[in-house]
Amino acid sequence: MSATAASVDAQAKVNLRLCVLAREASGYHQLESLFLRIDLADTVRVATDTTQRELHCPGLALPQDQNLAYRAAVAFTEAAGWPTGFHISIDKRIPAGGGLGGGSADAGAVLRALNALAPKPLAADVLNTVALRLGADVPFLTMDAPFALGFGRGERLLALRPLPAREILLALPPFGVETKAAFSWYADATAGQPLRAPAPITLDDLDRWDRLVPLAVNDLEAVVVARHAAIGQCVDAFRTAGARIARMSGSGSTAFGVFDRRLAQEPALPADTRLVHTRSLTSVAPVKLLD
Structure with a gap:
């Protein structure tokens, strides 16, 4: 029997380098960034044995459907045609509005969890496209690399050899x-x-x-x-x-x-x-x- 639930430590990031480049007609800036994961993390659990769409996060300030983790699950469902419902619970440790990618880490964790549970996982490039629609930090925090160089809005990523832990x-x-x-x-x-x-x-x-x-x-x-x-x-x-x-x-x-x-x-x-x-x-x- 296939698993219907998964848990992920949604690890935060710091930007060792953040260069703001040209501004697009859309108003968004192109960026060059060095992303580094750190071991401060939220705990994200995702279950698919439900027909409801629910998110539980103590202290949640935003309405459920505006939370990035919830939006990630909806985006995955639309891209994969699965699941019909989900329940997400988040134990928050990463502060909001701190530049550590807390919401993006939660969204990336949800995408990774659902892709691991899915009967037909999304290809890496498709998952990256889904992640980008959610925010500039989400593609990095969805990929399986602790250190990466990012360009554009965060969609072009080059995984780098991990540096010694500090x-x-x-x-x-x-x-x-x-x-x-x-x-x-x-x-x-x-x-x-x-x-x-x-x-x-x-x-x-x-x-x-x-x-x-x-x-x-x-x-x-x-x-x-x-x-x-x-x-x-x-x-x-x-x-x-x-x-x-x-x-x-x-x-x-x-x-x-x-x-x-x-x-x-x-x-x-x-x-x-x-x-x-x-x-x-x-x-x-x-x-x-x-x-």
């Missing part, structure tokens, strides 16, 4: 940053300026932590920090503590630091900012089929 500290302020707002601030700040090409990179540059250091940039950081100084204070605190790389992740509000070893003393952060110890990953959590 200690990562996250600074989580008591507020989030909306992705749409961050890109709007960036567009306003760069209006009328000539497009700057990002520093070129080679595959050799992406093979070692020391070669990554000068490539670690985030074009959104300056405009977000201008409105939320606490994020910049966290980045500075990590650098002072000896971080090999210290940046804001994605559109914020999380700051992260990559360290060669666990610190003996925690860095001083602004009031009400939560410090989380995590690590980079060398593999992606597998889908676990449940009895």
